[in-house]
Each structure stands twice: as C-alpha cells, then as structure tokens.
Amino acid sequence: MHFSRSALLGAFATSASAFEAPMGTFSVNHFIQADALVIGRMDPIVSPGVASGHVHAVQGGNGFALSMTNQQANSSSTCTTAYLTGDKSNYWTPALYFQDPTTKKLEAVEFDYMNVYYFFDKVDADDKIIAFPPGLRILTGDPSLRSPPVTPELITDYSDGPVIQPVQWGCPRVDTSTPLYEADSDGLHGYGIGSKVMLAQGVGFSDKNCDGLYSPMLAEITMPSCWNSATDPSLVTADNPQGYKYLDTFTNKGTMVYPTKGVCPTGFSKVPRMFYEVYWQTTKFASRWTPGQKSQPFVLANGDPTGYSLHADFIAGWDTEVLQNIIDNCNTGDRATDTCPGVTSNPAGTKCNVTNAIPEDLGTTTPLDQLPGNNPIPTAWGIAPSGATAANDSSSAAPMATFSSAAASSSAPAPTSAPIGSSLAVGVVAATASSASASTITASSSSPSTTGSSVASGWSYSGCYQDGNTASTRVLTGITFANVGAVSNTNCVAYCAQAGYSMAGTEYGGQCFCGNSLSTSTKLADSSCATACEGDASQTCGGSWSLSVYSNAAPKVKRAEGHLRRHLQRVNSV
Ligand SMILES: *[C@@H]1O[C@H](CO)[C@@H](O)[C@H](O)[C@H]1NC(C)=O
Ligand SMILES: *[C@@H]1O[C@H](CO)[C@@H](O)[C@H](O)[C@H]1NC(C)=O
Ligand SMILES: *[C@@H]1O[C@H](CO)[C@@H](O)[C@H](O)[C@H]1NC(C)=O
Numbered sequence: 001m002h003f004s005r006s007a008l009l010g011a012f013a014t015s016a017s018a019f020e021a022p023m024g025t026f027s028v029n030h031f032i033q034a035d036a037l038v039i040g041r042m043d044p045i046v047s048p049g050v051a052s053g054h055v056h057a058v059q060g061g062n063g064f065a066l067s068m069t070n071q072q073a074n075s076s077s078t079c080t081t082a083y084l085t086g087d088k089s090n091y092w093t094p095a096l097y098f099q100d101p102t103t104k105k106l107e108a109v110e111f112d113y114m115n116v117y118y119f120f121d122k123v124d125a126d127d128k129i130i131a132f133p134p135g136l137r138i139l140t141g142d143p144s145l146r147s148p149p150v151t152p153e154l155i156t157d158y159s160d161g162p163v164i165q166p167v168q169w170g171c172p173r174v175d176t177s178t179p180l181y182e183a184d185s186d187g188l189h190g191y192g193i194g195s196k197v198m199l200a201q202g203v204g205f206s207d208k209n210c211d212g213l214y215s216p217m218l219a220e221i222t223m224p225s226c227w228n229s230a231t232d233p234s235l236v237t238a239d240n241p242q243g244y245k246y247l248d249t250f251t252n253k254g255t256m257v258y259p260t261k262g263v264c265p266t267g268f269s270k271v272p273r274m275f276y277e278v279y280w281q282t283t284k285f286a287s288r289w290t291p292g293q294k295s296q297p298f299v300l301a302n303g304d305p306t307g308y309s310l311h312a313d314f315i316a317g318w319d320t321e322v323l324q325n326i327i328d329n330c331n332t333g334d335r336a337t338d339t340c341p342g343v344t345s346n347p348a349g350t351k352c353n354v355t356n357a358i359p360e361d362l363g364t365t366t367p368l369d370q371l372p373g374n375n376p377i378p379t380a381w382g383i384a385p386s387g388a389t390a391a392n393d394s395s396s397a398a399p400m401a402t403f404s405s406a407a408a409s410s411s412a413p414a415p416t417s418a419p420i421g422s423s424l425a426v427g428v429v430a431a432t433a434s435s436a437s438a439s440t441i442t443a444s445s446s447s448p449s450t451t452g453s454s455v456a457s458g459w460s461y462s463g464c465y466q467d468g469n470t471a472s473t474r475v476l477t478g479i480t481f482a483n484v485g486a487v488s489n490t491n492c493v494a495y496c497a498q499a500g501y502s503m504a505g506t507e508y509g510g511q512c513f514c515g516n517s518l519s520t521s522t523k524l525a526d527s528s529c530a531t532a533c534e535g536d537a538s539q540t541c542g543g544s545w546s547l548s549v550y551s552n553a554a555p556k557v558k559r560a561e562g563h564l565r566r567h568l569q570r571v572n573s574v
Contacts (some may be wrong), residue, residue, distance in 0.1 A: 023127070027330060028116070029084070033350075034474075040056070045139060054300070054303070056301070062080070073135070074317040081352045089318055090314070091313070094310070096217075097109060110280070111278075121225070121262050122262075129270045130229070131272075132320070137248050140312060146304060151163075168310075169220065170201050179194060181202055209282075222273065222275050226264030226269070301373075303375030329341065452548070460551065463524075479515075480513055484512050507542035509531035524546050528543050
C-alpha cells in the first residue's frame with residue numbers, strides 16, 4: 001500500500017487546490033533504492049562549482065556533479081536511481097536534521113525514500129504537454145522564508161490565489177483525534193500551520209509526532225509546469241541543440257511559472273507537473289521530544305526550524321522520447337511509470353551513487369555542534385525574525401521570482417474554521433483512508449486467511465515477522481520496496497525468485513521486499529499480518545511494520561530456512 005497510500009496523499013494534496021485539470025493522468029516515478037544518489041552540500045543550479053550553503057538529498061542519474069552542463073545528466077550518467085533507465089534527471093531537496101532538545105546537538109535524520117509524481121494535466125484533448133528537454137532547470141520554494149506564508153493550503157494554480165504556496169509537510173498519524181498543529185494555530189500564525197482541509201498536512205513542521213501507519217514526516221513540493229520554451233537559432237550549440245533561451249529558469253526568473261486554470265501563459269509550453277514526496281525517518285526520534293510545548297526538534301539543513309523554507313530542485317536528464325511516450329501513451333493512474341508500455345526498467349538490485357564532492361561530517365553517526373555549512377538555527381520555532389537565518393546560505397540569495405515570499409498579510413482570506421475531526425475535514429479521510437480501509441478489510445467477515453497464500457511452486461509461508469522502521473533495520477534487505485505494481489504475495493514471490501532471492505516478504509498490503517535471510521526479527525502472531533494485499537484482496541500482505549514472509553523450499557532455499565531457524569533460535573534465546 002506504499003504506492004497507493006502515497007498516490008492518495010498526492011492526489012489529495014493536489015485537490016487541496018481548487019483547480020483540477022479536467023483531463024489527463026499521472027504516473028509515479030519511483031526510485032530503485034532506499035538510499036539517495038548522494039547526500040551532501042551539492043547544488044549545481046544555485047551554487048554551481050562550489051559548496052552549497054546546505055546539505056541536500058539527491059536522486060537520479062550519476063552524472064550529478066557540483067556543476068553541470070545541459071546534456072550532462074542525460075549523457076554522462078551511466079546509471080540512475082530512477083526505475084526507468086530513460087530518466088537520468090536529478091531531483092533534490094534540503095536534508096533534515098534532528099536537534100536534541102537538551103544538548104542542542106544535531107543528528108542527520110535518515111532519508112527514507114522519495115517518490116515523484118508526474119501529472120499530465122490537460123484542459124482539453126488538444127492540450128499538448130512536452131517532455132523536459134535535457135538541461136532544463138526547475139526549482140521552487142523559498143529557502144529564505146521563516147515567516148508563515150499567507151495560507152496553510154497548497155496553491156499551485158493562480159486561479160486559486162495570487163500567491164503560489166508550493167510546499168507543505170505531511171504528518172500522517174495513527175490517532176488523528178487531536179490537532180496536528182498547535183491548538184491555537186489560526187492558520188496564519190503560530191507553531192506550524194495546519195491545513196484546514198488536509199488534516200495530515202500543513203505548512204511548517206508539525207507539533208506532533210508523525211506515527212502514521214504508512215509513513216513518517218514527509219516533504220511535499222509541487223513544481224511549476226509552464227515553461228517559456230522560446231528558441232533563438234544563434235544559441236544552438238552541442239549543449240543546447242534546440243537553441244532554447246531559458247533552460248536555466250533559476251537565472252532567468254519568470255521563465256518557469258504556475259498555470260492559471262491549468263492554462264500556461266502565451267509563449268509558454270506545458271511540461272509535466274512534478275509533485276515530490278520525500279520521506280524522512282523521523283519516527284526514531286519520537287521518544288526524544290515532547291509535543292505540545294511550542295517547540296519541535298526538526299530543522300532543515302539550511303537552519304530553518306519552521307519548515308516554511310522547504311524547496312526543491314530539478315535538472316532534466318530524460319531521454320525525451322521515452323518521456324514523451326509516457327506523456328502521450330501511458331495512463332497508469334497511480335501505478336508506476338515503469339509499468340508504462342515501451343519503457344525499460346533497471347534490473348532488480350541496481351545500485352547507483354555519487355561521491356559527495358564536499359566531504360565533511362554530515363552528522364549521520366556522531367551528533368554535530370553545527371549544521372554542515374554552519375547555518376545558524378534560531379532558538380524558537382515559528383517565531384524566527386524573518387531573514388535572521390538566511391544570511392549564510394548561498395541558496396537563499398535569490399528566491400524564486402515566481403514565488404512571492406509574502407509573510408502573513410492581513411488581506412489574506414480568513415481560513416474557514418472547520419472543527420478538526422468534523423466531517424467537513426475531508427483531509428482526515430485522505431490521511432487515514434489507507435489505515436481505515438485496511439482495518440475495515442481486516443475486520444470484515446470475509447477476512448482473507450492470514451496463514452499464507454499459495455504463491456509459487458517450491459515456496460511456502462514462513463510466518464509473520466516484525467520489520468524495522470528504518471532503512472538500516474529492515475529485515476529483508478536484498479531489494480526494498482520492489483516495484484511489482486499492485487502487490488500480492490504471488491507477484492512479490494515471483495519477483496524475488498526471478499531476482500535470485502530465496503525469501504520474499506510483503507508488508508502493509510502493498511510493499512514487497514526480497515532477501516536471503518531475516519536479519520534481527522521477532523516472529524509475530526499471524527494476526528499481525530492481516531492487511532489485505534493491494535493486488536489480491538484474497539491474500540494478506542503483512543501489516544504495520546510486519547512482514548508476511550515466504551521462502552523457497554528448494555535446495556538452495558533450505559539454507560534460507562536454516563538461516564531462519566538459526567535466527568529464530570537467536571531471537572528466542574534472547
Ligand atoms: C540522451 O543520451 C542518449 C545516450 O547518450 C542519447 O542517445 C540521446 O540522444 C540523448 N538526448 C536525448 C534528448 O535523449
Ligand atoms: C557507491 O557504489 C560503489 C560501487 O557499487 C560502492 O563501492 C560504494 O560503497 C557506494 N558508496 C556508497 C556511499 O554507497
Ligand atoms: C557563515 O559560515 C561561516 C563558516 O562557513 C562562518 O564562519 C560565519 O560566521 C558564518 N556567517 C554568518 C553570518 O553566520
């Protein structure tokens with residue numbers, strides 16, 4: 001359910017905006033490994049050739065470097081973390097840190113994973129969407145923003161408001177009976193501004209731990225989708241074969257904008273609208289701070305403890321024919337782009353990375369006294385004087401022209417005061433639908449059997465096992481989040497078998513993992529693995545942090561079973 005839950009958030013996040021394109025579809029661009037391509041102070045758009053002001057987490061092709069030519073991502077990448085071999089683009093956002101409330105020391109929050117939704121919004125059948133040309137640089141968000149934006153709702157179309165509000169934080173929770181943000185938040189000021197429509201979302205960091213069944217805290221960013229595609233024959237070079245005037249929309253402000261009622265300005269072309277979801281493993285810090293104290297411990301790598309300055313960057317490295325084919329011919333809905341016809345996926349187990357060009361201690365193992373880049377952190381959350389923290393951050397020098405960083409203005413429309421938890425609050429449905437439907441399924445009289453499905457010849461059910469909630473504590477680590485489409489035990493086992501693994505596990509109804517052994521894990525009652533599979537409701541695919549584990553009983557597999565037994569002995573003897 002990883003994918004459909006995300007799709008749900010994505011779909012609802014966009015529908016928080018009033019305008020919705022009447023036609024078109026979307027696909028999800030997934031990344032093949034949980035790890036990022038690189039984490040470091042690299043930003044070839046804002047700080048080419050030098051250390052960026054703050055740490056970013058980057059995904060995509062390994063042509064990524066401190067400075068990049070237009071063709072570099074596409075032509076110089078020999079691998080990519082995207083599932084599609086044709087996508088060597090780079091996608092990045094600021095990294096997240098945890099500041100210990102007592103010691104004030106900083107620890108890197110583990111990058112969990114990232115999805116990028118590609119929306120193909122058409123206002124009518126003739127509406128043309130073009131592939132990103134290699135080298136197109138897109139960015140949004142305002143790294144200098146420390147005061148609340150005018151609205152806690154996303155605004156990504158000018159028909160919904162004069163000021164674009166392209167970023168927010170998601171914080172799904174198990175118990176949504178109390179407000180996600182400070183109770184006294186009026187939607188304009190205060191300590192994290194909760195969306196009045198989407199109760200698991202808001203601008204700024206939340207006042208609660210994000211313990212949702214399906215995810216920890218996640219960054220959500222909508223990129224602009226209208227690009228001034230003007231050309232000039234005198235600009236034609238090998239690095240810009242079409243002679244585009246505005247591949248660099250950071251230097252050329254205003255050449256990349258948001259649409260109005262889905263329509264781009266004259267002279268602009270419509271490109272896919274990207275929606276980034278970046279998940280951070282915030283859950284492991286849950287016991288180290290106390291919510292509801294008007295202070296929260298997370299800080300963006302640029303020193304922002306408010307979360308308002310979330311931003312994102314993109315440099316196109318698509319094989320444009322592959323992307324245009326997806327735009328024109330693929331209608332997979334919330335399924336992945338690699339289920340589109342005519343595309344090539346990376347083989348299972350592909351890994352891709354880049355060396356951090358700015359080697360330094362990123363605080364992944366030992367707490368730091370200062371953020372990398374020495375970005376100062378104001379002491380109070382949400383009330384930092386505007387600009388106080390931005391001075392030392394090179395990327396804050398020039399916020400996007402298309403994005404007004406207006407602070408709360410008195411002319412802002414008053415937020416509607418739907419009581420939290422009321423039926424008006426459709427966001428509750430959005431945020432909890434997955435868990436609600438999972439438990440509904442579990443409780444229904446037609447509950448599927450939780451004692452294993454008949455999956456494949458030679459494979460059998462080994463039981464329900466506890467999974468870890470970080471990339472390093474996952475118990476099946478051969479392939480994590482294998483991309484098998486709508487997950488069932490049958491297709492997960494088939495996938496893992498084909499990839500040469502002897503064990504497969506499904507989780508939360510929609511996740512598939514492969515491996516050859518179960519690292520540290522506890523066996524659970526089968527009732528803990530009772531979530532119906534997304535791809536086959538007659539089977540159960542694990543549960544919350546629990547895996548339905550299958551193993552191959554063929555000779556090679558006996559080793560795995562031995563492993564499992566040895567492991568169980570170890571667990572039982574603890
Ligand atoms: C991208 O790179 C590939 C491989 O080097 C090349 O064949 C292709 O022409 C490049 N450009 C585009 C737009 O796909
Ligand atoms: C990057 O990939 C190389 C080659 O597979 C590997 O040796 C190296 O350990 C990886 N580095 C990181 C930081 O994952
Ligand atoms: C900016 O960072 C440098 C170190 O990179 C530090 O020495 C300096 O004091 C900082 N300046 C400000 C204005 O914070």
